[in-house]
Amino acid sequence: MKTLQAIRGMPDILPHDTGTWQWLEQRIRSLVQSYGYHEIRMPILEPTALFARSIGEVTDIVEKEMYTFEDRNGDSLTLRPEGTAGCVRAAIQNNLIASPQRLWYQGSMFRHERPQKGRLRQFQQIGLEVFGVATPDADAELIALSARLWHELGVSDVVELQLNSIGSAEARLAYKTALVDYLRAYTADLDEDSQRRLGTNPLRILDSKNARTQELLERAPNLHDFLDVESREDFAALTGYLDSVGVAYRVNPRLVRGLDYYNKTVFEWVTTELGAQGTICAGGRYDGLVQQLGGKATPGVGFAMGLERVLLLLAARGIEAPEANTLAFGVGVGEQGERACFAGVESLRYTMPHAVIQMNSGGGSFKTQLKRADKSGAKVALIWGETEAENNTVTLKFLRSDRPQVTIAASLLPQELERICNTM
């Protein structure tokens, strides 16, 4: 039989790595909760129309990257390619937009792209969304929070904040017209993708990686000259907030983002450490989205970070999760010894619930069991042989120091181990 394998781009996360995952997730979780964000858990499947209407019909995500299928009722469903749409849907449906809300979520997102470094078909995001705050202090808080995370993780020196305002829908429309007018004269000089976007999504031409295209854009109209007064003022206020807390940024007038729902603030945290997929966190403001999806007009702003990319960055910088060290490993020799070991270890777990205590299982010679104890990384081997079982004692052998082994009354084991913990 042919062995079954995981879907391309959807790898297993193995025990070797899950410790780092848990550590990172915990750090982020406690940070966002300290800012007053509350967790929300949305389904992985949503009606296809939700994404088409929010992300935008002519975006790459909707056009060619979604996992879309019909369920048994004939309804078109889609595995979520991002979290904001579902979060907005849930907020509307459950009346969470009546007053300011700060929400966060974590989970798998799905996009059918060719996998490469930092890009998978199933990937993990943690996202934050703020509903009901129209002023840029909310944008600033989100950005300050993320800046604080990089600081805590020790990667501040290798990430850069890119910031822009793409203005109101009207401003963008006016700019779009001007940009198209300018670029049409050079249609033949544009790369193939940009030519196509000229008719579909001209703003996306701005962040083309094509050198020739970028050259042409040097003399193109500048988005900032088209911004409406409010967007201009809000952007100034935002940068003021960031200055006031020492968050550095680079204004990038070509940063437009690939999803249609953004307006005003857009930002990306990028790094040069990860190759082609250097954006580890990105977001912006989406004041029209709630209404567009059928809720009452409510401003919104948020961002999402890709956990795989953050982990890659941590790995590139040699930053590792602290290891959870095994304290003790129970060894039981002979029938009596094995029984005493099982009971002794289990009772120890009651008295020391936070310690990692392992136990030999599946038999094996004394030597074999000690090898396992050593390999487990345990500081102490707890030995129950025939002698110990008969005398109600246990022998402590220290695997990481020269301290000679001792045999003590079994009843004294918890306090002895506690004492040892504090002196090792």
Next chain:
RNA sequence: GUGACCGUAGCUCAUCGGGUAGAGCACCGGAUUGUGGCUCCGGAGGUGGUGGGUUCGAGACCCAUCGGUCACCCCA
């Protein structure tokens, strides 16, 4: 979706179209009948991703296919 490179033991890799496909690490056993790590000795583990072709003969050459990596594209 496009391109380049790569698939040999659990892992990292050798093997220049010719003999029974090897090494290091990991694993198992022994030296040491109740004492791990270090050392020494031994052992197990492979239909060379899969399928076809060329050849007297293919792990190696050719084609296809599947998978991986990186880049394009796109984005977290």
